[in-house]
Amino acid sequence: DSGVTQTPKHLITATGQRVTLRCSPRSGDLSVYWYQQSLDQGLQFLIQYYNGEERAKGNILERFSAQQFPDLHSELNLSSLELGDSALYFCASSVAGNNQPQHFGDGTRLSIL
């Protein structure tokens, strides 16, 4: 158990809809990262927050957004969903510093019908 909690585990929805994925980091970790994992792309970095502030952006679509709340949990919002958004979405957390290991949750599997 990594200590990172993600909900829900599975999400099935339709094209055009909006969903919110939730992540609770390990106790004491201030950084939260979101990744997308698909069969053809592997693990791709989306966005990072540190203590409530956005720190880095990767290959995140404009239809996607995230935030980190004062209690350090984070939410990833995906809107105007397309079939290609079907993937596993992982959250990871770490202590400060980008040479520290990130610890991953077990992900949310998003299926778009």
Add this chain to the structure above:
Amino acid sequence: EDQVTQSPEALRLQEGESSSLNCSYTVSGLRGLFWYRQDPGKGPEFLFTLYSAGEEKEKERLKATLTKKESFLHITAPKPEDSATYLCAVAASGSARQLTFGSGTQLTVLP
């Protein structure tokens, strides 16, 4: 652009048959190289961090090594429970905070 290439893509071993997985990387200033294990339906599980060339880390049947261009994950006398996908990732210096992952090596250990 940071790049990580893992080989082979898939590896089948008999129980007890030792082997090595390779991770080649191109990065503008390495802050850390990370090895993870991922089981089906689960998130990546952290194994090791290596920070500088020549460094080695060991855990049970696994040993990770690092040079200036690549890292190896040596698996000694593997067991079926070692079957998983092994992922390599790098953290680069500069403003980037994310990990850049390789595509992984899918290891199957047959009893």
